[in-house]
Amino acid sequence: MSYTEEEIAKASWSQEIKPTSSLLDLNLKEVWRYRDLVLLLVKRDFVTYFKQTILGPVWFFVNPIFTTIIFTFVFGNIAKISTDDAPQAAFYLSGIILWNYFSTSLTATANVFTTNANIFGKVYFPRLIMPLAIVVSNLMQFSVQFLLFISVVLYYTFMGNIQPNLWILMTPVLIVLMVAFALGAGMILSSLTTKYKDVSMLLGLGVQLFMYATPVIYPMSAIPEKLKAIVALNPLSGIFECFKYAYLGVGDFNADMLIYSASFISVLLVMGAIFFNKAQRGFMDTI
Template sequence: MNEPQQKWTETIEDKHSLFDLKLREVWNYKDLIYMFVKRDFVSSFKQTVLGPIWFFINPVLTTIVYLIVFGKIANLSTDGAPPLLFYLAGVTLWNYFAGALTGTSYTFAGNAGIFGKVYFPRLVTPISIVISNLMRFGVQMLLFIVVWIYYLSKGEVHPNWWVLATPFLILLMALFALGVGMIFSALTTKYKDLNMLLGFGVSLYMYATPVIYPTSALSGIFKKLAYYNPLTGVFECFKYAWIGVGDFSPMMLGISTIIILILLAIGTLVFNKVEKTFMDTV
């Protein structure tokens, strides 16, 4: 009597394209992504007094410091926009990018224990980090909108239809953080001191990005270099859309999109290559 032929539900293969994101496999593990997002959210405020209120406190305090230091003391231009709203817009966007990038860069080093015990698409982890930071961004964006409505009622801001591009701008920041984060997560499996360099680099990068100043305040070579900063188009478009100020052009956003997609491709290549052997070096 012939035995029924077995059908395998999962096939683990050793060889795959370096540019293969395995998106279908990642989708099959969407419940795991949800669990990781929930874990990150809960662990962030476990054993804290104020809990999720820190989502609001962080951007408020940071904005106040920028308002005093860069607005009052340094007297930096805000292109005529209300300084409080201008800095809050920059802080809201920057907090999301910096948090997503830093968290993604620890993908291999921070999850080596899990990766060594059970198989699942490694891309699940950085994606969950990007999404969990997106939840924090949503709360801080709500704070920005409340302040924005106040100034809108006073006629001090002039939004336009580019507001509709906001989801695309958020996607660009997420892809940029994902791409660069995957590069650093791969490199730190072998060179652990890059984690310290990344923290320092992120702080410096903020000053190379129009977070606390508009690009109209730049001139010469600095302004030309700013156009090739992937975040310049994102930040300028956001401020132009919601506040009605800034030196924004569609070409600027197009340059940002192209550079971000290139970095995402490089990050995918490096990540897929390292994930096969990272347990030997982490």
């Protein structure tokens, strides 16, 4: 059965796929329509992560606990790095859970095109779904580890070793900023990994080195004055210092650092959207 051009022109389509008209057009309305897919992908990641494991979700606790023990032994007892008089276990655990979330989300988002090329080539859905599913999936892991951290904070608070303050109310804002930073930086890197495989190879090393430029194992107060301004340029510094100041009552934190972090991350997220939209148009030709 054939149709005339007039009949085709009058036909009403249930769905029409059009090219993105602007680099900044993320088509969030369509992303919202596919929100069930985000939940399915998150569930898939959770099931896959624990498939054929004996301990299951307990593994969420294993990494931060053992890393905290090692950091306490190496950086606390051997290197004698200051923790601003905060209990070493609480200090290192606070940095570890934040860093684990950021580094895992950044790495996975940066490789989203290469690791999901088969899916992208078979079925259509908004490509932004994948990075969003990654940060949400890792947020579940962070939530579990955060509960571990809260139990440690409550213990030391009861013992009188630390004094949390009202900056705790900023926790949702700090998490959103960290999510946005991982998402924005990851989307920029993902656009590069489609053309340059060296980026993927260098990413692991770069993330490890970036940790030492972030106050994870040391407080800002322990940095020499001539280097403090350089470390302060890291947008994560304000987030980590605010988090430690809120829950442990220690640190060299000021609100200007957090304002700078929010401003930098906002610009980075916009740039990430531009790079991601540009890359998704033709990544199948270069991947």
